[in-house]
Amino acid sequence: MSVIWSEEAIRAELRRLDAKTGLHGASLPISFGNAMTVLGMYFSREGGAFRFSNRYFQNPDWPRELALDVIRHEYAHYMDDKVYGGAGHGTTWKMCCARVGASPVRLYNRTRETYYHQKHEAERALSDRLGGYAPGDVIAHPRCGEGVVEALTGEGTSRFAVVSFAEAGKKTLSLAWVDAHCRLVRRSSQQE
Numbered sequence: 282m283s284v285i286w287s288e289e290a291i292r293a294e295l296r297r298l299d300a301k302t303g304l305h306g307a308s309l310p311i312s313f314g315n316a317m318t319v320l321g322m323y324f325s326r327e328g329g330a331f332r333f334s335n336r337y338f339q340n341p342d343w344p345r346e347l348a349l350d351v352i353r354h355e356y357a358h359y360m361d362d363k364v365y366g367g368a369g370h371g372t373t374w375k376m377c378c379a380r381v382g383a384s385p386v387r388l389y390n391r392t393r394e395t396y397y398h399q400k401h402e403a404e405r406a407l408s409d410r411l412g413g414y415a416p417g418d419v420i421a422h423p424r425c426g427e428g429v430v431e432a433l434t435g436e437g438t439s440r441f442a443v444v445s446f447a448e449a450g451k452k453t454l455s456l457a458w459v460d461a462h463c464r465l466v467r468r469s470s471q472q473e
């Protein structure tokens with residue numbers, strides 16, 4: 282398995298931030314976990330330490346900009362702790378964010394935002410695809426064989442198709458299910 286973000290790659294970014302701040306974040310211990318909602322952590326005890334979630338840092342689909350933002354976010358906690366004796370996401374932490382180029386927002390919210398954004402995009406793409414079906418389309422159902430779409434109801438991602446099969450008769454199917462499990466044999470416009 283290839284390593285997406287090695288400890289060394291993370292330390293390289295910490296060194297870059299150290300060069301801006303004159304601090305020594307790159308020399309702190311780094312540990313890795315697999316947390317779902319906590320992408321990174323900074324522990325102030327015993328000189329400080331970082332922890333990052335491999336659920337994100339070893340996911341090839343996770344954008345590099347977000348990984349860098351998590352590293353800078355945690356670095357801002359480290360800087361806040363060392364320079365101002367601060368903790369949490371208050372004023373001094375936000376000043377540190379500005380210094381190291383981190384977005385001054387709590388990460389969990391940002392993760393949720395990204396998650397909902399992606400979910401919304403996926404739903405929009407599905408809705409567009411379902412809007413392409415029309416009466417007269419012929420589909421191949423995995424058990425019932427070929428059937429003709431007779432009617433369509435609903436909107437967005439919750440649409441239904443009344444499909445007429447030679448043996449099984451008429452069935453009302455979720456169009457999202459049809460889209461995922463049935464093959465489109467031909468479009469109605471191509472029938473003539």
Ligand SMILES: [Zn+2]
Pocket residue numbers: 354358369370387388
């Ligand atoms: Zn934080």
